[in-house]
Amino acid sequence: MKLAISWKVFFLLLLLLLIPVANWYALNIYQQQIEISNTETNKQLLNSYHGLLLKLIQEDSNFAEQMSLQKNAKQVVVAKREGPILVDGFADEWFPYQDNLLQTRNDTNPSQMRLIEDQQFVYGLIEVQDNHVIYLNNQNQGQSSDTLRLDLGYGYWLLQAVAPGRMNVQREFGSGLKPINSIVAVWQETKNGYVVEFRAPKLLVGDKLNAVLYDVDNQELSNYNDKYQGVFTFTNFSYLPLAREKNNAWLLANELNQKRLTITNQTGQVIYQVGDLFPINAATMPTNDRYRSVKKIDDAFTRSIYQNGSHSEDFNQGSIDFYARAGKFFQINGEQSGLVILESSLLEEKRLLGTIKWWLWAFSVLIWLLILSMVISQISKYRKRIAVLNDLTEQANEADADAVDFSNIEIDGHDEISQLYENMAYYNQRLEQRRGHQQKLLARLNHELRTPLAIIGSSIDNLALSDLDEGDQQLIDNARTGLERLSLSFSRLSEANRLEDSIDKVELEWFVLGQLLESLVTSYGHAWPDISFNLNLDDVDVKVRGTEDLFAQMLDKIISNAVDFCDDRKTIIISLELNKSSLQLSVFNYGPMIEQDKLQTVFNLMESHRKKDNAIPSSGKTSNLGLGLYLARLIARRHKAKIFATNSENNDGVSFNLLWAKKNFRLQ
Template sequence: MSLFLFAIPWLGYEYVWEMEKYLRAGQERTLLGTVRAVATALHERPRLFDAQASYLSVEKGRDLYAYPIVDPIRLDGRLNDWRQQQHALTYDDNYLIEQSPAYQPGSLSFSHMVGKYRDYLYAYFEVQDAEVIYRPQNSLRIDRNDHLQIAFTTPAGDFRRYLIATTGPGWLTPYELDTGESVSGIRPLSPEPRIQGSWAQTRQGYTIELRIPLELLGSKLSFAITDVDKIGGEPVATIGTSDVGDADTLGTVLVPSPEIEQIIRGLGHTDSRIWVVDRYQRVLARSGDIRNSDGIWSRNVSGEDEQGWFARFEHKWLHPLYYKVLTRPPKDFIDQFYDVAQLEGSHIEQALTGEAGSDWRLTPDNKAVVLAAAYPIFIEDEVMGAVIAEETTNGIRSLRNLALEKLFTLMLAIMLLGTLGLFLLASRISSRIRRLRDQSEQAIDEQGRLRGSIEPSHASDEIGDLSRSFADMVQRLGQYHHYLENMSSRLSHELRTPVAVVRSSLETLSMEDEGAAKSVYMQRAQDGLNRLSAILTNMSEATRLEQSLQSAERQPFDLAEVVTGCMQGYQLAYAGCDLQVSIAHQPLEIEGAPELIAQLLDKLVANAVEFATPGAPVLVSLARVQRQAVLEITNQGPLLPEEMAGRLFDSMVSVRAGGKGGQPHLGLGLYIARLIVQFHQGQITLHNQSDRSGVCVRVSLPI
């Protein structure tokens, strides 16, 4: 039964985990529905994809991607306000466009990236050049120095070229070139004030920052850095993104589409992060943050804001206990696709083939599980891109944790209530058992005498049956004990008349026949009759004493005086025994009956003398110990049997093998002594001496 009860919470726990699997499947279907709805809003809108439709291929380094810039860039030649420099591409000898025999491999390279901020395209170039050659102040030539070339097509499709050559660090002035001639030997046409920038010299070379209005740019853009190693010298090498001499050789630039961003942002899918990519998997637009994209379940969890004392108690005390086992969905996981220019994944490849797809992935730090779904965008039955939506499973995990919290709280409440119920039941059972035990102990005293009865219980359970059985047993024992207590007095009463008849008959016979009086048989009959009379006297003595103690009056008296008087008589009565007396020379006043104390001394001294080794002294001492009068009687002789230590003061118990001179002993002497000591509210003990030489009886009476 216990195992079955423990299996119920385990089944609930497994049920919650199984429900999480179904919730994940539901989340996957919901997310597929989301991307399908977004893709439907983008279907058959060729204007959004016209700039990308003519791309035959996308090549890294040649085709550029403008990353969204969050904060404004200050054009000062310093790159510390570019927060996404990890996306910069490095251009080296692999991107050589032109070179002369004087070029030393590795002597020229640069890092470069572009970004979009509002209506401008920003670009920076960090050039590694050992010799920086500036344009002379009065020179009309702009190609006999280090310079930057820019080439792009306009939104109307016109080809434009610009060259930047500066006389020193500072603000830049681009010059528009004639697109029909080469750079060498031409003269500048006119400056272009709409393109702005700054040049700064560094230890490794120089840096250039540019800002180009997006209204000037079409879909093609290329940059090239030309190196000159001496003033007025010929160019040594040109490295760039692509050849800037012809429109057909230009690379492309992909600027995130504000129209698409506006569309997906206006759809209101704030529970997912939405991407729109072209057919080359480059990001056209993005909306949402994966760290806050937990799905529709997150709103359900966050919406349950319970109030009240129990909610505060649960949050403060129970939740820390629960989350020793559970894990909270993290918000600080690593998002490797936070600001990428190109997305990858099997679900995207599947969507670009015309079919919807989904994928599960772990974040690099293994803290979160991300669900991604993709759906193709069709224009005239041709796939032009895909919509990707991403969510974490944090919402489902939060729901799972909430369900487990409720389950744990319910389990804890049931366990507490069950424990409380079992505790109350056990307390009631134990209290009834203790009450029955107390009644049993109170019904019988230490000597086995019945002092009361047990009140039977009216309950119908097993303890009630046991109580009624005990009550009936004590009642029957009481009747039997009463019969035993009265048996001695009845026997004594019933036997005295026959004994008196036998005694008178023997006396008459001895007077009538003197020969019969001297007969051995007559003597034996007389001895047996005397012994029978002594037995009857002893049997009635204990009964009479118990009856007399009930009506005895207490009075104060000097215990030392009583003991002294009795010991004087014992020294005469037991002249053959060495009685040594040591009594305190101070009054020891107690309350009780002096005649009973004398009877107590009769029994104790008689036993000590009887068991004492011949010739050995019997020591009797009386002294005051704190608030007690302590009487000790010690003799040298046989030791007490260990197995009889707790029974010597019981009625009808004796350690004698036989009485001296044939006197009968019924084992009532120490029993009478105990009754007298208890009447005086004292204690009596009997033990062997520590040196094993004899026995000592000790009586303590309150003063």
């Protein structure tokens, strides 16, 4: 299958487009590989953390208790702060911290205490139920007031209400009390009592807690007497250990970048979680990250760990929020005591890979578009130049010309198209030169041989007047016949030469072809009464560009040739047929066919294919010089028609055809 150059270039560009597609595919394969590698690395890190956890449990008898891995009702868990805390005496920011409450019943409803911490401070919230709030008016007079007495491992603190929104914070020493300025505490009254909110630096907080509430209803009673409403404790008047992050420093020392380590106890409660899979401000957050900031984990994943010992899963494969999760249970004293779960993401790698992918794709598309524009521009130039050459050759082909006219164009450049133009112009020039030499040779021969031929003719005539016998007279007659034939040949050649020049100079105009054919066929019927001329126009009403006189001469020669070769049926059919893209005039005669290899040369100068048994010249003479059809071709060219001969499909005659392209005729 042959393809045009445009389609070839199009398929080439498609191949070039496969380059970025291949790069995109390769990056996707690489993305799958790093996901697989991340999953395996996550499993290996999990084993490391699991082994370290077991070693700490074995070597540190207090570690399991501190991490709440064993049941210990006396332990106080300090939660990790997850959001901003404004120390203003209001409990609205403390809603997420509902677990691990310390309670004491000093009224109809129990009072509550909660502790949380971050990297710098420990925060406390005490919600007290009290029907009569007593403020401290004068500290120096030893007045009694509602008081909180806390010991967080480094001595007791006294928190006393001075006025709504204000508190007096002091530390007990052997010699008395001293104010503590580094502790911020705020007191706010509520409908059922009051709220105390405080913030203390971690340096002032140890690893145990003792918390006592002094509820005073009569402000005139002296301090610490039996008229107090009550002394209530959150810790049963003893110290309870604090489960804080500082006890897990071995984990905090690990920089968990794009990773999250979670430890649960046997009930699924999260007792430790550190690290973030994705930054909180990340543009893309996975919707199925169920373990972030949860208090308890109990799902199919954790149940599978308890059943199989370990388990791993991947989430969001092929996406920027891909992450891997692996878990493993651990035992204390031979019993399953909790889970270690490690999760890791590839957010930064995926972002970088996505950036590379899009930049590579954009760069490839940009290069492809640049190449496409260059190729299209070059193709456009080539097509324009090729179109010029193609139009010239088509015009020459339609006119059945001997050469292509390059006189009105010039193609510059140093590429194949310009080289083709130069070669065609060179051979066309040689052809024109040869044709000019032939015309000059004919003219010169006609001029140079006229006088010798006249002398020979005169000599033959003089000899004919002599007293010659019958044999000599026959020789004289043969010489005269040859001389006449030679003179006729030169005359016809000169006529053809002059006619060719005159044809090129004649002015053309549009004329109605059908009317001219009807007129000519009528005259042919008078000229050859023994021949039947059938004209088939089929309602074709068209105009062609030329001259009626020249066209009549051309058709005369074609009809004369048809009459000469017509058989006993004595019928010549002239038909005009209009197709979608062409107009064809055919002259068909019944008779002998032309040999297949002679169909292309029958219109050449001095070319005759008559045989003695079918040579019946319509002029009554026996000589034929092959000039009639040659002149017909010259006139057909001038009328922008291509002339050719074909044998009939039934092998019973020959058709001479004139073919006009669509642009060379007009419909009426």
